[in-house]
Amino acid sequence: GEDKAVFEIPEHYYPDKYKAVTTTIANRFGDDAGRTIPVRNIALPNLNLPMELPYNEQFSLFIPKHRTMAGKLIDIFMNMRDVEDLQSVCSFCQLRINPYMFNYCLSVAILHRPDTKGINIPTFAETFPDKFMDPKVFRKAREVSNVVTSGNRLPVTIPVNYTANDTEPEQRVAYFREDIGINLHHWHWHLVYPFDSADRSIVNKDRRGELFYYMHQQIIARYNMERLCNGLNRVARYMNFREPIAEGYFPKLDSQVASRAWPPRFADTTIRDLDRPVDQIRADVSQLETWRDRFIQAIESLSITLPNGRQVPIDEERGIDMLGNMMESSIISPNRQYYGDFHNMGHVFISYSHDPDHRHLEQFGVMGDSATAMRDPVFYRWHSYIDDLFALYKYKLSPYTDDKLDFAGIRVSSISLEGAAGSNTIGTFWELSTVELGRGLDFTPRGSVLARFTHLQHQEFNYVIEVNNTSGQGAMGTVRIFMAPTVNENGEPLAFDEQRRAMVELDKFTTGLRPGNNTIRHRSLDSSVTIPYERTFRDQSARPSDPGTPEAADFDFCGCGWPHHMLVAKGTPQGYPVVLFAMVSNWNEDRVEQDLVGSCNDAASYCGIRDRKYPDRRAMGFPFDRPAPHANTLSDFLRPNMAVQECSIRFTDTTRPRQQRRSNEASDLSTASS
Ligand code: CUO
Incomplete structure (x- = not known):
């Protein structure tokens, strides 16, 4: 080979x-x-x-x-x-x-x-497994690879819940924060959307600022649902930089390259002014506050100050995109001098809070690296605040009018779920999978080293959507599917404004609609949000054998995408109540004319499409990105072209090996759809 x-x-x-x-x-x-x-x-x-x-x-x-x-x-x-x-x-x-x-x-x-296009880059988990796994695995793997010949080696097992015990409430969602696939997705996203480069065209991609906002907004919505399933409150924004950060985090990762452990952050650490000549960083906490105030000021006045002092209005069409670039910030920020580098520097302040002046000669913590940041509870507190600042802008926009929401002649009469767990129920459980570590470990002799790890998984299901087309002619629609919790921490129903911000996108696809009744059946596996397990982990056996073909190029480069095994939250043993929402919007108003041949486009919702425009003309998160003050509940918001269904996510506390589940499930599904 x-x-x-x-x-x-x-x-x-x-x-x-x-x-x-x-x-x-x-x-x-x-x-x-x-x-x-x-x-x-x-x-x-x-x-x-x-x-x-x-x-x-x-x-x-x-x-x-x-x-x-x-x-x-x-x-x-x-x-x-x-x-x-x-x-x-x-x-x-x-x-x-x-x-x-x-x-x-x-x-x-x-x-x-x-x-x-045809060059194969190994997945990051293989190249630098130390950023994703417990170091004990490497010691064991080293023993294994020295003693046993390639071929006969048994996988090394990565323990579950190895960073804290049950005394730490945050540990209940460690399976999400420390999921290898989620961290790979986040690293990949930032690789596809760099914020800095001498070559502007690498940064200046279609709607990249808006996607920065939306992809991270969705991470927070997903994380909050996960927390609610585990009896935790939704994440508290980190907004007062003078107050200590209650959550500590001890990553227990070793850097193979730097041969040191990643530094921890103790509970109740406060960020401090940075003065680290070795990194050429000198920044005061007040700088963050100034940038934040200027950002809010731009939203309040709906105008941005340019480097030449001129004011430009924030327009509805491009506003969120500009704000995304300003906030992150990226080099296409309209005024980086003035609005600064708020989000990135937040990561830096937090990641150096254990050694702000380098007196202990310590390097940054996990928040300083996009491959590891999502492991730390503070990541979500920081991004929750970032999201709130973006939301300030969305509250400035007027609600969507009927002509934006309706689709004349199209009525969605129902949406439901069918699958192995029963109707309108999704079954979740733990799954034991295996990943190849061979490439990243500098062992002798070389060869395959397999690591086994446990992650959340769900039974696959189908969406069944009944649509009545009374327009008298064929039509094209975009189906938009979301899921949200129904109650808050205290078991009280969520108000519409909270629920719309908690909406998790599950899928989005185009469909033809014949006159009369249409039954649309769509597989959860085909989600526009996720990529299959094989792609997240680049299972080389699934790689198209002919390098240089468009299929092989897609396989290699399209590693961005939410890992499919994390499509839905964990749920609860009793069944966690959620609401499933479907809308069919008018494709003539959604569509973006472009050629999609040979481009990886199956996880476009959070990742866009390589070398193409974002394939949906609507605002990301539509129709829930804007407030609708007239609606107190989700049903107040519904139009004829929308439908909801109460569903439940039922968790079974068993661990199944991956292969076994796949063969069982294939037969389950074929029964379900016949
Ligand atoms: Cu992805 Cu803060 O942007 O980590």
């Missing part, structure tokens, strides 16, 4: 300290060698800036200095004449450039160069 090839690297590419071991390195891979690929000897670009980051240090895009270095390196990779030159410069970089930064920049370049 492909990964058995050996690159023959020009001798002077090796750093001085490696000169002596060059032959050793070459021999090390010699056994595996199927073929030899000579690396082109080129005039190397100036790599001084990216080389300033020490090889063994952590790398964070949130740190402005690291960002500049990464921006430069991406630029270098993007500007290599062809793939062979890129390969050549990479082989030079590999032993010199910080591996985290190298991996990030190369991934961005591969995603954005037109000529690298």
Whole structure:
């Protein structure tokens, strides 16, 4: 296979300290060698800036200095004449450039160069498994790989709930925060939507600021539903920067590259002014407050101050997108000097709260890295506040009028669920899966190392939607499916305004509607929000065998997408009550004319489509992104082209091995739909 090839690297590419071991390195891979690929000897670009980051240090895009270095390196990779030159410069970089930064920049370049569509990048969980798993696994894996020959190796098991015990209430949702697939999705999202690059076109993607808002809003909605299922209150916004953060977090991750443990944050830590010359960071907490106040001021006045002092109105069409870029912030912020870098610097302040002036020589905590940030309870408190600031803007907009919500002649008479757990019920349970760690671990001998981990899973189901088309002619509609909790922490019904903000998108698809009655049956597996398990973890056995085909390129690059095993919340043993909502909107007003051939477009709701426009003209989160003050309950909001159904999520506390479930479920579903 492909990964058995050996690159023959020009001798002077090796750093001085490696000169002596060059032959050793070459021999090390010699056994595996199927073929030899000579690396082109080129005039190397100036790599001084990216080389300033020490090889063994952590790398964070949130740190402005690291960002500049990464921006430069991406630029270098993007500007290599062809793939062979890129390969050549990479082989030079590999032993010199910080591996985290190298991996990030190369991934961005591969995603954005037109000529690298067929190149296979291994999943991040394989390259840097230390960012996703308990270090004990690596010790065990090392033993296993030394003692047992490849082929006969048993998987190493990652324990469940290893970061705290039941005394910590937040531990009840650790399965969500520490889910490998969720963290991979978040890392991937930020890879697809970088906020900084010397090449503006990499940042300036269609509606990227709005997607920043929406994808993170949905994370909070999902997390809150998960919390309610586990008897926890919805997450409290982190909005007073002078008050301590009640939640502590002890990640128990080791960095293989930096050979140190990720620093913890003790309970009741307060963020403090930063002065870390080593990271070229000097920032006061008051700076955050100033930026926040300016952001709110822009919303209050519905106008933005440009660098030249001019005021521009925030218009309905592009407003949320501009605000997203301003807030994050990205380099396409309308005025980064004035509105600053609020969200990113929030991550930085929190991630250094244990050592704000570097006196203990500690590096940043998990909040400083998009691959690990979602493990920490404070991530949700921070993003909940961010979401509230965006919501201030949405409250400024007038409610959707009838002509925006209605679809003349189209009536949705019902929506329901059918599946193995019974009608209108979704069954959830624990599942035991296996992931390949082989590539990321520098063991000898090399070969496959499997890790086993437990994650939430649900039984697959179908949506069944009855639509009556009385228009007398065929029509095209967009089906929008959401789910929300029905009651709050105290068991009281949610008011409409709370419930609409708690709506979790489950699916969105286009459908033809014949005149008369239509029964639409749609599989949960085909969700526009999720990607299949195999894609999240890049199960190489599922990879199309012919590299260079559009299918193989999609498989490699479309790792962004909510992991399918987390499509629905955990529920409760008694059955957690939720409301399922479906709307059919007029496709003529939704559609975006574009060619989708050969682009991965099956998780577009949170990730958009590679190299294309966001495939829905409506505001993200439509129809729930705006308030509707006249509606006190969800039923007040309903139109003829909408329907709801009370459903329940029933959790069974058993653990099933993945393979076994898949074969059982296939037969369950075929019974259900026949
Ligand atoms: Cu995704 Cu704060 O933007 O982590």
